Amino acid sequence: MDRADQEGTLSAREREIAQAYASGDTYHQIAKRLVIAPSTVRTHLATIYRKLGVSSKIALHGVLSGETQITFPDIEESAALISELALSLEEAISRERALAAVLRIIGRTNGQLQEVMAAVLxxxxxxxxxxxxxxxxxxxxxxxxxxxxxDISGSFANWLEEQGSFRVSPQTGLGRVETSHSVVSIPDVRAEAIYKSEDPLRYATADLGGARSFAAIPMLAGEDLIGAFTVYRQSVRPFDRKALDIASMFADQSVIAIQNARLVARLNTAVQGH
Known part of the structure; x- marks a missing residue:
């Protein structure tokens, strides 16, 4: 089957995503450009892998470039499993690379706190x-x-700015982090009783932010909680425990990166003052 026939097995949206992913774009880069959720990109890629009978990004690139002929699997169920395993492996590799990236952030910190925080998030x-x-x-x-x-909504950003520093209920995700100093994952923020109680933070998270699945990862300096990063999905798709475990390790390194940036910024200010 020639290249035109191969790509003809895909829809226009699938071809666009396949080309972008094979060229090196991440889920988030593709999602942002197409104005869809990263999870939707992943769902499309699973279908693309199954349709084209590929099991790696390299193989996908080969099929799209015409270097490799498409080979359809004999058993659909096996093809679906292969595509899922292949994507999971590539996601694991991406996570490891991201963990290494924050170490590089630490190495090049020059007091630019906003840049460090942007990279961390x-x-x-x-x-x-x-x-x-x-x-x-x-x-x-x-x-x-x-x-x-x-990437939060304008209304959610305005609400957070208006609050400044604020206390949270022990039943919220951040409240649980404050108490436990451990990762908190909530499958659906609208399904918990605190949402029905009209808690301000939960209302802002769900109604202003449009969040459904939520996770909060503590940032610890020794035994002291110094912060947390919270991540959200706009559909009910609970966060994978393995991904959260890696994110927790990432958070530990992020603390060092942020503290280094603050220290360098203070030193630079002190030097400029003399």
Whole structure:
């Protein structure tokens, strides 16, 4: 089967996603360009792998470039399993690369705190395959404060800005992090009783932010909670435990990156003052 016939097995949207992914774009880059959720990109890719009978990004590129002929699997169920396993493997590799990336952030920190926070949150979203995220600072009695966000709605951003530093209910995700210092994953923020109680933070998360599945990963300095990054999906698709475990390790490294940026910024200010 020639290249035209191969690509003809895909819809226009599938061809667009396949070409972008084979060229090196991530789920998030594709999702942002096409204005869809990263999870939707993944669903399309699973279908693409199954239709083309490929099991890796390299093989996908080969089929799309005409270097490899399409081979249809004999058993549809086996093809679906192969495509799922292949995507899972590539996702695992991407997570490991993201973890290494934050170490590079630490190495090149030059006091640019906003850049460090942007990089940290971007990689957190990649690790967890999330739609949007928030980096919160925690200050004990003062509670939490949003210090950086990515891809959140304007109404949710305005609400967070109006709050400044704020305390949270123990039943919220951030409240549970405050108590347990451990990862909190909520399959559906609208299904919990606290949503029906009109808790301000849960209302803002669900109604202003459009969140459904949610996870909060604590950022710890020793035994002290200094912050958390929260990630959200706009459909009910609970976060994978393995991904959250890797995100937790990533959070530990992120603390070092952020603290280094703050330290360098203070040193630079002190030097400029003399």
């Amino acid at each position: 971007e990689h957190a979203l990649e690790l967890c395959d999330a739609s949007f995220g928030i980096l919160f600072e925690y200050a004990g009695a003062s509670g939490y404060r949003c210090i950086y966000s990515r």
